[in-house]
Amino acid sequence: MGYLLAKEAFFRSGRKVLFQGSEEDLLALYLHRGREFPQQFDVIVIDDTLWQGFRKRPEYQAKSVADHDSYFWDRLIEVFTRNEPEIGPSLTEAEIAIRVMAREDRFSRRLLGKSCRELFEGRRIRSRMQMSPSGVAYVLLAVPYGTDPKLLQAELGKRCFVARGLNPNCDTVVGVGTEYFELGKRSALSLFYLRKPEWSTEDDTHVKEMQQALGYFVKPEVRSEHEDEYPGS
8 A cells, every 4th residue: 555655646746757667666666765766856767677686685585484474364364254254235344354454464464474373373372462554453362272152252352342442542453363273173263343433431441340350451561573574674
């Protein structure tokens, strides 16, 4: 989305662009310059070697390796899509949640996929809040194998509500829940969507009561990590 907006503004600026290459070469120029187009020239020539040269850079090769974590997020979207009914005249909350997940770009998917894989396969903690660069908050929940799916869904929804209260600048929360992965067994999956632009003092009270009664995200361990989209750049 950022590229498309920058591209539109670039062409509207009145600069003359001569194409000898393709759309991929234009994208390479945008990425090479730190996700922006050059502004100091009146005429720009896009040749047909930019994308090929960009793909040979060590930073691009490192990105391709790092992006393997993003495929975990892709697989989650595929599983939820297969388990959802065909889209009818109106969207269900699950279908909206899937669309929100699918709007995440490759870099965001890398961060989210890595976080999901660590939680779902690690068995170290039960739940995690993850902020995406897109501005959406995600609640990840992993429960023991054999947990009642209704209980999984109920806990996921309550945790999403608490997460909304703890992130006042984020009005959209998506919950992804599962049983811990067991080799040779199919794990239950749960999806929850919450969009709540308005937040009241009563909502704050409910969050505090829920935290006191259930312990959701009380004194959470806060972790902040830096990751480059193009490692080594």
